[in-house]
Amino acid sequence: MTDSSALYLPTDWRDFLSLTKPRVMSLVIFTGLCGLLAAPGTIHPLVGFVAVLCIAMGAGGAAALNQWWEADIDAGMKRTQSRPIPGGRVRRTDARDFGIALSAGSVGLMGIGVSWLAAAILALSIVYYAVVYTIWLKPRTPQNIVIGGGAGAFPPMIGWIAVTHDITLMPVLLFAIIFMWTPPHFWALALFVQTDYAKVGIPMMPVVKGEASTRRQILIYSVLLVPLAASPWFIGGTGAMYGIAALVLSLAFLALSLPVAFRRSEPGDGMKPEKRLFAFSILYLFALFGVLVADRLIYAQGWLA
Structure with missing residues (x-):
C-alpha cells in the first residue's frame, strides 16, 4: 500500500x-x-x-x-x-x-x-x-x-x-449485550450513508441485501436485545433496579426500531427514524451500563438493605 x-x-x-x-x-x-x-x-x-x-x-x-x-x-x-x-x-x-x-x-x-x-x-x-x-x-x-x-x-x-x-457468566452476558446491540446500531447508520459504502465497494447490508432485508434484521436484533439486556437480572447477577431499567430502555429501543423496520426511504426524506434510532442507540448503551454500576453500588453495598 x-x-x-x-x-x-x-x-x-x-x-x-x-x-x-x-x-x-x-x-x-x-x-x-x-x-x-x-x-x-x-x-x-x-x-x-x-x-x-x-x-x-x-x-x-x-x-x-x-x-x-x-x-x-x-x-x-x-x-x-x-x-x-x-x-x-x-x-x-x-x-x-x-x-x-x-x-x-x-x-x-x-x-x-x-x-x-x-x-x-x-x-x-x-x-x-x-x-x-x-x-x-x-x-x-x-x-x-x-x-x-x-x-x-x-x-x-x-x-x-x-x-x-x-471469566464467569456475567462478563460473558455483558459481552453478548453489546454484540447484539451492534448490528441495529450500525445498520441504522448504514441506511443513511449507504451511498458512501456503495461508492467504495464495501458490502454493507443495505448495499448488498437491500433496505428491506436490513430493516427486518434491525427489528429482529432489537427484539432479541430485550431479554438479553435483562438477563443479568434474570440470573441474579444484578438487582431489580438494573433489570427494570434494562427492560424499559430495551423496549424504547425496540419502539424506535419499528418505524425503521416498516418503511422505505424516499429521496430527500432525511431518514429521520433511522437517525433517531442511531442517536438513541448510543444513549441506550451509556444508560444501560450506567445503571449497571448504580445497581452494583446500591444493592451490592447494601445501601437499601
Whole structure:
C-alpha cells in the first residue's frame, strides 16, 4: 500500500488523537470502566486506572490501524474523507506505527500492571478489530458488522476480568449485550450513508441485501436485545433496579426500531427514524451500563438493605 497523498500538511497532536476515534473510544472506555466498577471484589484505584487506560490505548491503537488500512476507502467516502490520512495531515506509515505502538503498549502494560488474562482478552479484541473485522470481514461479507461486532463488545469483559481475574457468566452476558446491540446500531447508520459504502465497494447490508432485508434484521436484533439486556437480572447477577431499567430502555429501543423496520426511504426524506434510532442507540448503551454500576453500588453495598 502507498500513501494516499503526496503532499502532507503539518501534523498536529490532535491529528494523532483523531486517529484513535475519540467519540467511539469514549463509549469503549465507559463500558470498560462500568465492567470494572460492576465486578464483585475490589481493585486498587491505581490498578483500576491502569486497566481503563490500557483499554483506551488498545481501542485507540486498533482504530489507528483501521484508518491506516482503510485510508484509500476513507478518501472515497464523504463521511470520512477529512480524516487525518486522506486529509494529508498524517502519513500512512506514521499512523500504522502509532497504532502498533499503542496496541503493543496497552497489552504489555495490562499484563504487567493488572492481569495477563485481561491482557490476553485485550490483545484478542485488538486483533479482532484491526485484522478480523477491518482486513478480512468488512470488504468481503454483508455480515461484517454482525461477526465483527465482537470487537467492541470486549471492554466490559476486560474491565470485569481486571477485578476478578477470571471469566464467569456475567462478563460473558455483558459481552453478548453489546454484540447484539451492534448490528441495529450500525445498520441504522448504514441506511443513511449507504451511498458512501456503495461508492467504495464495501458490502454493507443495505448495499448488498437491500433496505428491506436490513430493516427486518434491525427489528429482529432489537427484539432479541430485550431479554438479553435483562438477563443479568434474570440470573441474579444484578438487582431489580438494573433489570427494570434494562427492560424499559430495551423496549424504547425496540419502539424506535419499528418505524425503521416498516418503511422505505424516499429521496430527500432525511431518514429521520433511522437517525433517531442511531442517536438513541448510543444513549441506550451509556444508560444501560450506567445503571449497571448504580445497581452494583446500591444493592451490592447494601445501601437499601
